[in-house]
Amino acid sequence: MSTVDKQLEDVKATIDEEVPRRISVSDVTYEGPELVIYTRDPKEFAANSDLVRRLASKLRKRITVRPDPDVLAPPAEAEEAIRELIPEEAGVMDLNFHADTGEVVVQAQKPGVVIGRRGSTLREITQEVGWTPEVVRTPPIESSTVENVRNFLKQEREDRRDILERVGRQIHREPMSDDEYVRITTLGCCREVGRAAFILSTPDTRILIDCGNKPGANGEQPYLDIPEAFGAGTNGIDAVVLTHAHLDHSALVPLLFEYGYDGPIYCTEPTRDLMGLLTLDHLDTAADDGRTPPYDSEMVREAIKHTIPLEYGDVTDIAPDIKLTLHNAGHILGSSVCHFHVGDGLYNVAFSGDIHYDDTRLFDGAVNDFPRVETLVLESTYGGRNDYQTDQEDSERKLKQIIQNAYDRNGKVLIPTFAVGRSQELMLVLEEAMRNGDIPEMPVHLDGMIWEATAVHTTYPEYLRDGLQDRIFDEDKNPFLADRFNPIDGGDEEREEIADGDSCIILSTSGMLTGGPVMSWLDQLGPDPDSTLTFVDYQAEGTLGKRIQRGIDEVPVSGSGRNEKVPLEMTVETVDGFSGHADRQGLENFVKTMNPRPEKILCVHGDESATQDLSSSLYHDQNIRTFAPENLETFRFR
Template sequence: MSNILEDIKKTIIRRLPEEVQVAQVEFEGPEVVIYTKNPEIITEKGDLVRNIAKDMRKRIIIRSDKSVLLDPEKTIEKVREIVPEAAEITDISFDEVTCEVIIVSKKPGLVIGKFGVTSRAITKNTGWAPKILRTPPISSEIIERIRNVNRNNSKERKKILQTLGARIHQGTKHDSDWARLTSMGGFKEVGRSCMLLQTPNSRVMLDCGVNVAGSDDKSSFPYLNVPEFNLEDLDGIIISHAHLDHCGFVPFLYHYGYEGPIYCTTPTRDLMTLLQLDHIDIAHREGNPLPFTSKHVQKSLKHTITLDYEEVTDISPDIKLTFHDAGHIIGSAMSHMHIGDGDHNIVYTGDFKFEKSRLLGAATHKFPRVETLVMESTYGGKDDVQPSRNSAEKELMKTIYRTLKRGGKVLIPVFAVGRAQELMIVLEEYMTHGMIEEVPIYIDGMIWEATAIHTARPEYLSKDLRDQIFHAGRNPFMSEPFIKVRKPDQRDDIIDGKPAIILSTSGMLTGGNSVEYFKKLCDDEKNTLIFVGYQSEGSLGRRIQKGWKKIPLKEDGKTNVYYVKMEVKTLSGFSGHSNRRQLMEYVKRLTVKPEKIITCHGDQYKTVDLATSIHRSYKIETRTPLNLEATRIL
């Protein structure tokens, strides 16, 4: 590895201007970091570094050598002198390990400046490399917690990255002449998504989720006992998005000694942390503790590497990863993996939506190469035809109008991430334009914190929403009708009070506050329960969807029966998943035709039905493996 690093250092020095004083070149995870005594010369020539990185096919970061750093107090003065007041800086701190000045601002674009001129001025005048973060418009405990973990563990994190860098850049020992995919969860079922990608040189896990509706350990968690899986051999974990059925079991790996990286987008990291901690808390309160704790979530944070969309990154000796927008929830990503020297390209879609929504853009369908496509099939059955988003919105408004008119309350169980924010935007617009009565919209559970994370990452939202936030100065998430439920004793007042709309987790009524609302609202025919998301088999939501009128629930060691007299409505048009037509259209619209398509994340019938239709329509080889099967893809 030292020879590889030395060769890279020589190449970089040869390409840089002679006056640049290179103090050190290091691997830090997938990045090559250049420490220099005069970084301003390089930063003034942005194209130079970009071209070197492109030619070397490496991610290159420029940092100052510690010997040229300005004193922190003087640096703060200089930063405030350089950055316009309109940027509204809320905090300045320092990471002396990475030689970065961390600037938190309400308007980070002004800290960067046009074409990066302001941020370069900071480096030129202080030596510190600016790391620019957005001040969340809504205060976020999770974002603050993550920033503190990274700040307080900077030295440890650097050692982790250096160790990882040595592993990634060690060079290949074997030809990358085969690749295989082992199904460890989420095949011919929905829940506990997990698979292992193997090459002669690498072992990479794609997602590691839980089935929140599982009845026992065998049905709740991935099959980590497959013979080909060894924790010590794992090069990395790629997380497609933050829903628990894709990331909920990751802390377990750290509990049992995994020391490697997690790759995901920044919103996925933030939301994944939120949902994992909440999952642990709910399981503990319900007397079903999970086989890991919050300290393992914190440990995983130290090992998490965030990547932007379309950023090519080495993650093992023979695999390069590029994320693309999946359109499912904020930060959701399709993973494009380039194996070897052009030997094979595989895309794992994760959950995706091939349609624009109010919240997000449509999933990416343009890739340079794809030989194998692994795609979800949640709504892959031939009868899975969802109404348009517009007609779903109209039906939602009719149902709400009808309920409020008869003096009832509307309970909408939602996933904290994605559907909740989509509904908030819809409800805010319809109320603003007087199309439904203006009543309180109570936000309960993790939804408010998840929404705060959305407001902190507006660059990941739809263009229309970004324009509202950045240019019109209007943030619909902060509208007056939304009321955060802060304490449990507020719920009785809400239930006994005037007509209202309640958005509460969990989305499948598998636990959490939505179940408590359901128990107190279900026997009143004036009220309405609206499902807007997928209800997994075995969940309370699915039983109510099927028409159960007597619901037995175990509480405090005894079984209580609840009678469903409230109106029950299912609106599928708000799903973050593509329906059958969109799934077929997605394959048709791919810019390159895959040689093989593997379907996953769907009930057995839907997985097979979609695969059969793809083969019949597009003459592409399809596979529908079961859990525990290994499929050779190269």
């Protein structure tokens, strides 16, 4: 008998002691980080609300109770009963039954009405039909990405359960070594922006944090072939943790499955969905540009199937000697500061991912309050000594003036931006400005994946600021549903009509002009001196966006047999303050107010001068030991 099986026997014995005799327990198993109890008496469990809490406290594990499939009412019969129990004003739109987990997902316009006072309606549902209800809000904008991901996971539920059981046994195995050490190896994004990837290792475990590409540098990947990663074989990595979905952090996660990786990916639920959206688009863009994609769409599906979503604040076992907690990073939807607790109080490491320290229109600022942190791995995108951005109010004022000036010339404003995060922030600014009369009413065209990414935002309102949540679910006040927003779906023909038309604003991917529909807009509008190209996002070294900021006066265009350069006669403007990254002051404030103060800081994800400037400043001002590592360095902390 394996140590895990013996452990499960002991756990079941403890459960049998605690559970009243009238409640049967048919099976106990690990599924991912959770201990799952199957019972033929789900109604009794539902009626005894303190029982699960008591068991979780005694066993010190996250517990999920599921009904034995044999006791579930047939879905058709259960649906009829559930609809009778839920008040009509809840606006139930759909019910999806998952026999493998015994869960029924109730999609409703008013989840609170479905839940009932202190969960009373949910308990009634379980007592009546045996199924465990999970309630989700009907999003005001339908997302094909979210729907496709959920349908795919439903189709793959048997494979997924096998994956979760295997992962669960791996997490709860006995430690294999008596040694104690913690190491971090840098595989990318050191003294550069992009291709984020790190290995956090102990004698028993190796965790890969992020695996992204490098904007503007075709083919430059993290150093995955070194012994600390996949050079020693595919069994070297126990888990992947993804801070957020931007491609410089997520683009090459599906590639891991080409290497033979078959383990879990931990991130928030919106990060999972956005990773699917952005990586599939990454493949399409590569094909459109005549480049060989680094993997195929099947690997994206594998990544989604292996993802285990976590919520902010949940302490989760991801290895025998590592617990993970995700916290809001304030950067984009679902972005996380990842806190790792190693061993039994041995050491604590936090990876900031990309952070925004101050509140924005979309998100609360990054969390920097932890039980313990000895080492912080900190992004340094705007870590240079002069990287101070204008505040939000001044940035918005400048953007409005740029738009007014272009409107007065009957020109257009082209804003290249990332589909996720900055686009939605800009939509909120533009909607309010037009509603208040700060700028003239005009169409705002959304090109690329911006509308779909916006739909994903409305699917996960709990990750947005409270005031925005309330507005999203008031149909008359939802800023994203304003009539002035026009998703582009007619391709180049529609773009030509817009380019020949009246003044307007165009938000288009890609944000760094590394491909995507913005290249078509440059072709159309580049020679127009009445129009304005406005940068609001960070432009990495080597990208076309950076070269334009430095003054080039023509841009390459290709496609349809063309391969030429177009003169760039548009006015070029840059508006600081809309970035999803903290500026130099924000990074310093994040560290200064961090509780507790870290003993060491690794400054990463910034160009060479930015990482070194920030490292030097934090050392002198905060009296903290700091490093500006290069790629392929390893740091031992214990």
